[in-house]
Amino acid sequence: MAKSGYHHGDLRATILAAAAEQIATDGVDAISLRGLARRAGVSHAAPAHHFGDRAGLITALAIEGFDLLAAELERAGPDLREVAVAYIRFALNHPGHFDVMFRRDLLRADDSRLTEARTRSGAALRGGVAELQADRPRPHQRATQLAAWSLVHGFAALWREGALANSALVDSDDPETLARAMIATVQFD
Structure with missing residues (x-):
């Protein structure tokens, strides 16, 4: 995904919201940092920066x-x-x-x-x-x-x-x- 349009006021909150939504629909086993990064349109390392x-x-x-x-x-x-x-x-x-x-x-x-x-x-x-x-x-x-x-x-x-x-x-x-x-x-x- 192109990063030219990237702007997140609070990437941590965005990732948490995406995780809560995905868990609610697909279950906790579907969660991965890479998948959440894709959903948020950020690099795969961005979630790891916030959560480890x-x-x-x-x-x-x-x-x-x-x-x-x-x-x-x-x-x-x-x-x-x-x-x-x-x-x-x-x-x-x-x-x-x-x-x-x-x-x-x-x-x-x-x-x-x-x-x-x-x-x-x-x-x-x-x-x-x-x-x-x-x-x-x-x-x-x-x-x-x-x-x-x-x-x-x-x-x-x-x-x-x-x-x-x-x-x-x-x-x-x-x-x-x-x-x-x-x-x-x-x-x-």
Whole structure:
């Protein structure tokens, strides 16, 4: 591709957006730095300059995802139901990010930025449960937080994978409506 028209205000963001889009449509195995360079119309070395290698790129995408998720959860406020719906909404609106965020086999687990972003989003998710269980012992709170996370993450994955399509368990095509109904049936106290 000719570079005469090359201009990127933020090549790093362009490559991350292209990676998220490609992962959402083709899966994480389709990602390569060379392929992303072609999509962005830059030299094959340009992505490596920003990310080092494929693991660096996927880690950067996961960090961006955890930051976006934390912001979404924080906007939802302290109500557990709204936090749960925000989590599911994020998974559906950012599938390329969601697909790599929890794949430790693909990430640089020792990246401090990843740890910080993961911690922030986790705190935002746990906040809704903590509000309900301030008087409970810490082990009970942790178990309930794990249950809440598993519930919303599992629902998001099932919805995204199409497992709930035509299911007798589903009476709506709106995942947020279903999520609210599902969360309302669970006692977190």
